[in-house]
Amino acid sequence: MSHARHWGRIAIAAVSTGILTASLWKGPAVNAQATSPQTPVPNSYAPVDDKESFQAVHDRMVAAKAAVQQRQLDLLNERYDLSDRPSSTVTMDRTKPVQTGVRVKLPAGVTWDALASQTPEQIREKGSFPKGFLPLPHAHHEEGGMVFPHAELQELLDKEQRDLTRFDLDFDIPERFLAEFPAATYLTTRPDLGDVSKGQLITINNYYELFSGILNPKQLEGLRLLVTPFPQQQFNQTTDRRSDKPSRGVACLDCHTNGGTNGAFHEVGDIRPQEFRHRIETPALRGVNIQRLFGSQRALKTVEDFTEFEQRAAYFDGDHVIAAKKGVNVLERGSQVHFMAEFEELLDFPPAPKLMWDGKLDPAKATKEELHGQDVFYGKGRCAECHSGQYFTDNSMHDLHAERFYTQHMENGMMMARDGAIKTFPLRGIKDTPPYLHDGRLLTLEDTVEYFNLVLGTKLTAQEKKDLVSYLQTL
Structure with missing residues (x-):
C-alpha cells in the first residue's frame, strides 16, 4: 500500500x-x-x-536515464561495500542467505571505536559521520x-x-x-x-x-x-x-x-x-x-x-x-x-523457534552468544527502551536527532535534513526484511547495530555488537 x-x-x-x-x-x-x-x-x-x-x-527521459543511474550508483559505491558476502549459517524465510558484515564505509583513517568515542559536535565539525548513515535519496529524487x-x-x-x-x-x-x-x-x-x-x-x-x-x-x-x-x-x-x-x-x-x-x-x-x-x-x-x-x-x-x-x-x-x-x-x-x-490483520510474523511466549529466548535452545546478545538488547544497548514486549515495539514514535552529527546539505537532489519522529517498527522477523530504517539506508543488521551504537552513544564492544546481531537473527 x-x-x-x-x-x-x-x-x-x-x-x-x-x-x-x-x-x-x-x-x-x-x-x-x-x-x-x-x-x-x-x-x-x-x-x-x-x-x-x-x-x-x-x-x-530515456536519453537522460544512463546519467541518472550512474549518479545513484556512484553514491551507493561511495557509501557502501556492495560486495556479495552471504552468511553460511543464517537464511531468510526459505533458503536465501542474509548478507553479513558492516557495509557502511568509514571516512579514511577513522575506526568505529574512535568514532564512538567522539561527541556529536566533534563528528559534525570533522565531517566524519559515515555517509551511509545519512538519509538515502530516491534513485532519482x-x-x-x-x-x-x-x-x-x-x-x-x-x-x-x-x-x-x-x-x-x-x-x-x-x-x-x-x-x-x-x-x-x-x-x-x-x-x-x-x-x-x-x-x-x-x-x-x-x-x-x-x-x-x-x-x-x-x-x-x-x-x-x-x-x-x-x-x-x-x-x-x-x-x-x-x-x-x-x-x-x-x-x-x-x-x-x-x-x-x-x-x-x-x-x-x-x-x-x-x-x-x-x-x-x-x-x-x-x-x-x-x-x-x-x-x-x-x-x-x-x-x-x-x-x-x-x-x-x-x-x-x-x-x-x-x-x-x-x-x-x-x-x-x-x-x-x-x-x-x-x-x-491475519498476516503473521514468521516462526521463531527459539523464542518463548513472552518473546524471551528459551535458554535450552539458544546459544551462549544469543543469550548474551539478549542481555545487551535489554541492557547496555538500550534497544528494549523502544522495542519492547513480545513483538518488540512500543507502538510509539521517536526522534533520534541524528542531525546532531552532520550539517544540512544536498546530495543527489535530496536535502540531508533531520528525519524527525519515526514509528517504532516491530523487530519480529527482522532478519527476513532487509534493508533497514524507514528509507533502507542500512543494508545489514551489522550496519544497524553500528548506527544505533553511535547515535545512542552506547559504546558497545566488538563482542557485544557481534552477539547482539546473533540475537536479532533469532527474533
Missing part, C-alpha cells in the same frame, strides 16, 4: 558533467510579494494539463515515484502480463540486500499451515486457488482487492505516466509482496518541497494486528485509515487534483476498506 510519489512534470537537461538538474515545484510560497515576474512561484500542486506529448517526455526490483517486474510480467517497468529509471540496491522473493505468507488463524503461499507470488490469477477454504468470504474479498491493480501516479492510462504502455496500475501487494516486502521504494507524499521528501522502503505487513500506528511518520491510527489514505491520496502524492485526472480508486469504507484490513 505504501507507494511512490511524483510531483509534476520535470524538465531535465544533461550538462557537461553528466549530472542532471531538475525544475519542479518548490513548495508553499514564503514571501510571494518579493518574487519578480521571472521568479517561479512556489507551488504545492502538480500541473494537470499536458504541455508535451508522451513521446517527447519518453524520449527525453527530483522525479520520485514507485520503483520495483527486477524479480517483481519479471514475475508480474510472466504471471499477469502486467509491466511495471519504468522507462526512465531502474531499481538501485543490489538484489542480494533485499528480502527473499517471493516472501512467505503466514496466517495468525492457521499457524499449522506454515507458508500458505507455497512459494508462489500471490496474484489476481492464483489468490482464489491458494486461499479458498482457508479464508472466510470477507477475507477472501479483501485479498482480491489487495491484488487488484488500480491507477497510480506513475502507472495509469494517461500520457503523464512512466510506463511505455498505458497501465492498469499497481496493487497493494505489488510492494508488500505476499504480505511481506520486496524492497520497492518511493517518496513520502506529505512533505514539501521536493528535496525534503523522504525515501520510503516498503515495510512488511506482517503483524499489523498488533500495531497501533501506520505510516513511518503519519501516525495513522488504524490499518483501515492507512488503506483508505493510500488509495485516495498516497498513490498520487497527496494531490487530489492529479488523482481525479489519473483515475483514483475511491474505496468504500464500510465494505472494501474493512475487507482489505481484515485480511491484512
Whole structure:
C-alpha cells in the first residue's frame, strides 16, 4: 500500500558533467510579494494539463536515464561495500542467505571505536559521520515515484502480463540486500499451515486457488482487492505516466509482496518541497494486528485509515487534483476498506523457534552468544527502551536527532535534513526484511547495530555488537 510519489512534470537537461538538474515545484510560497515576474512561484500542486506529448517526455527521459543511474550508483559505491558476502549459517524465510558484515564505509583513517568515542559536535565539525548513515535519496529524487526490483517486474510480467517497468529509471540496491522473493505468507488463524503461499507470488490469477477454504468470504474479498491493480501516479492510462504502455496500475501487494516486502521504494507524499521528501522502503505487513500506528511518520491510527489514505491520496502524492485526472480508486469504507484490513490483520510474523511466549529466548535452545546478545538488547544497548514486549515495539514514535552529527546539505537532489519522529517498527522477523530504517539506508543488521551504537552513544564492544546481531537473527 505504501507507494511512490511524483510531483509534476520535470524538465531535465544533461550538462557537461553528466549530472542532471531538475525544475519542479518548490513548495508553499514564503514571501510571494518579493518574487519578480521571472521568479517561479512556489507551488504545492502538480500541473494537470499536458504541455508535451508522451513521446517527447519518453524520449527525453530515456536519453537522460544512463546519467541518472550512474549518479545513484556512484553514491551507493561511495557509501557502501556492495560486495556479495552471504552468511553460511543464517537464511531468510526459505533458503536465501542474509548478507553479513558492516557495509557502511568509514571516512579514511577513522575506526568505529574512535568514532564512538567522539561527541556529536566533534563528528559534525570533522565531517566524519559515515555517509551511509545519512538519509538515502530516491534513485532519482527530483522525479520520485514507485520503483520495483527486477524479480517483481519479471514475475508480474510472466504471471499477469502486467509491466511495471519504468522507462526512465531502474531499481538501485543490489538484489542480494533485499528480502527473499517471493516472501512467505503466514496466517495468525492457521499457524499449522506454515507458508500458505507455497512459494508462489500471490496474484489476481492464483489468490482464489491458494486461499479458498482457508479464508472466510470477507477475507477472501479483501485479498482480491489487495491484488487488484488500480491507477497510480506513475502507472495509469494517461500520457503523464512512466510506463511505455498505458497501465492498469499497481496493487497493494505489488510492494508488500505476499504480505511481506520486496524492497520497492518511493517518496513520502506529505512533505514539501521536493528535496525534503523522504525515501520510503516498503515495510512488511506482517503483524499489523498488533500495531497501533501506520505510516513511518503519519501516525495513522488504524490499518483501515492507512488503506483508505493510500488509495485516495498516497498513490498520487497527496494531490487530489492529479488523482481525479489519473483515475483514483475511491474505496468504500464500510465494505472494501474493512475487507482489505481484515485480511491484512491475519498476516503473521514468521516462526521463531527459539523464542518463548513472552518473546524471551528459551535458554535450552539458544546459544551462549544469543543469550548474551539478549542481555545487551535489554541492557547496555538500550534497544528494549523502544522495542519492547513480545513483538518488540512500543507502538510509539521517536526522534533520534541524528542531525546532531552532520550539517544540512544536498546530495543527489535530496536535502540531508533531520528525519524527525519515526514509528517504532516491530523487530519480529527482522532478519527476513532487509534493508533497514524507514528509507533502507542500512543494508545489514551489522550496519544497524553500528548506527544505533553511535547515535545512542552506547559504546558497545566488538563482542557485544557481534552477539547482539546473533540475537536479532533469532527474533
